[in-house]
Amino acid sequence: MTAAAFPRRPSLPAAWWGMVMLICSETVLFACMIATYFYFRFRSPIWPQGGVSPPELISTLVPALCLATTSVPMQLAAFAARAGRLAWTRLYVVAALIVQCGYLGFEIRDYNNQQNAVDITHNAYTSIYFTLLGADHGHVVIGALFSFWLLWKLSKGLNRYRTNATLAIAWYWHFANLATLAVVGTLLSARV
16 A cells, blocks of 8 residues: 555544544543642642652653653554555554553552552542542553554554544544653652
């Protein structure tokens, strides 16, 4: 398949608009949760409350940075799909998915261990901490499901629909990675 197979359209595809709307609504959700975190933080004389330790710097930051790197292969997948390069599109999506699933495996285990150590209803800090982290992990799970779905669709070849889906899912991963960095930055602010 050549790049001429999928020429640019005069208007943006519906997949693009749909993903933009999803990203905008999810951005508002995360902004509200982050604002709640800082509201609690600035209203509390001690933060984190109740003798709870702030998150570890390295074990929190390194996985988030690894996840953020998956924006590169996802964007390359979108470029490869636009150029009609099916094998490269699949390869880039698989490369990103391996890192994304590794991140999920590590984070789910860590999240479970943290919940076993501290009750989510212990105080305002633990409540917003686990809510933010859980919402972020949920978005990464959704992104991984999108990537698996995309690979399934790409097993049937490339067409305009699958090219647009690749672009939309790449945009979702850009959002999910930025959201993860925002959440991690917010949670690590308790260390200051």
